[in-house]
Amino acid sequence: MTPRPQPATGSASGKVILFGEHAVVYGAPAIAVPINGLRATATFTPAADSLSELEIVADGIALNTRLSKLATGHPLAAAILETLRSLTIPNPPAGKLQVQSTIPAAAGLGSSAAVTIALARALAASLSRELTPHAAAHIAQSVETLQHGTASGIDPTVIAHNTALYFKKGSDPIFLQPSKSLMLIVADTGEPGSTRNAVAAVRARYDANPSHHQTIFAQIGALSDAARGWLANGAQAELGELMHENQRLLQLLGVSTTMLDNLCAAARQSGAFGAKLTGAGTGGCMIALVDRQTAGRVQAALLAAGAKTASINDLAPATL
Ligand code: MEV
Numbered sequence: 001m002t003p004r005p006q007p008a009t010g011s012a013s014g015k016v017i018l019f020g021e022h023a024v025v026y027g028a029p030a031i032a033v034p035i036n037g038l039r040a041t042a043t044f045t046p047a048a049d050s051l052s053e054l055e056i057v058a059d060g061i062a063l064n065t066r067l068s069k070l071a072t073g074h075p076l077a078a079a080i081l082e083t084l085r086s087l088t089i090p091n092p093p094a095g096k097l098q099v100q101s102t103i104p105a106a107a108g109l110g111s112s113a114a115v116t117i118a119l120a121r122a123l124a125a126s127l128s129r130e131l132t133p134h135a136a137a138h139i140a141q142s143v144e145t146l147q148h149g150t151a152s153g154i155d156p157t158v159i160a161h162n163t164a165l166y167f168k169k170g171s172d173p174i175f176l177q178p179s180k181s182l183m184l185i186v187a188d189t190g191e192p193g194s195t196r197n198a199v200a201a202v203r204a205r206y207d208a209n210p211s212h213h214q215t216i217f218a219q220i221g222a223l224s225d226a227a228r229g230w231l232a233n234g235a236q237a238e239l240g241e242l243m244h245e246n247q248r249l250l251q252l253l254g255v256s257t258t259m260l261d262n263l264c265a266a267a268r269q270s271g272a273f274g275a276k277l278t279g280a281g282t283g284g285c286m287i288a289l290v291d292r293q294t295a296g297r298v299q300a301a302l303l304a305a306g307a308k309t310a311s312i313n314d315l316a317p318a319t320l
Pocket of ligand 1: 020155
């Protein structure tokens with residue numbers, strides 16, 4: 001029997017990939033960090049009577065409907081159904097589930113995994129059930145696979161654990177403890193980037209020339225390995241150079257755009273240690289590694305170069 005639901009809230013952060021996107025799908029290591037300033041939140045309010053249905057309200061996408069009216073493939077329906085399955089709850093609780101997010105969609109910042117995990121946390125809490133980070137990541141990975149086709153699992157994993165990590169597909173993540181804070185500017189091109197299309201495009205190029213792409217993936221993986229050491233030491237100049245090299249390899253994979261390249265150049269010319277696209281690319285966001293002295297100047301340069309937004313994120317070791 002479904003337990004009597006309680007009012008509950010769940011939330012989850014956004015994320016950026018510091019090194020290794022795309023290559024991670026093919027088994028190379030990658031490094032990702034949570035961005036706690038960007039969050040998805042879900043709030044569950046029980047219905048007065050247990051005969052009502054589960055209603056879903058997501059103002060950001062103008063959605064206000066009942067679960068039974070959503071196609072099972074809809075990402076919010078899939079997130080709810082996967083969560084109930086994981087918790088072995090036979091029927092959805094009666095009430096209203098409101099979803100909000102400050103993480104821009106299709107921007108490479110983990111919006112879809114964060115929404116799923118926020119929603120899973122709210123539902124689990126409303127039913128007084130524990131949801132481990134491992135279970136939350138598993139739920140989000142099922143939804144990601146449905147939405148994006150092939151997914152390495154890095155987004156659900158970093159968001160569910162809410163800590164910086166070194167990730168290899170199919171292995172347990174290694175949690176990282178950077179010695180110093182990381183200051184990152186996250187700038188949005190304003191051009192949407194579809195993860196599904198970007199991953200499929202890289203797959204098509206890989207299939208046409210596997211050995212060339214394997215070489216690029218191995219080079220990207222080597223950057224993640226090197227970065228893991230430099231992160232532990234807080235060596236910003238070295239990390240910046242690795243980011244620059246990663247961006248060059250992402251260009252070779254065909255997932256950068258003129259706008260992303262322009263923003264990376266503007267960041268470096270105005271004093272960033274390094275810059276690269278983050279996430280799937282083909283639009284979306286880029287990141288620039290800065291310090292207190294350069295942050296304001298780089299932010300202004302990014303906005304002048306056409307970024308729609310450019311936020312300064314000071315990621316203290318304790319929050320990474
Ligand atoms: C998306 O944030 C990162 C990609 O590598 C896809 C994935 O790892 O599933 C492009």
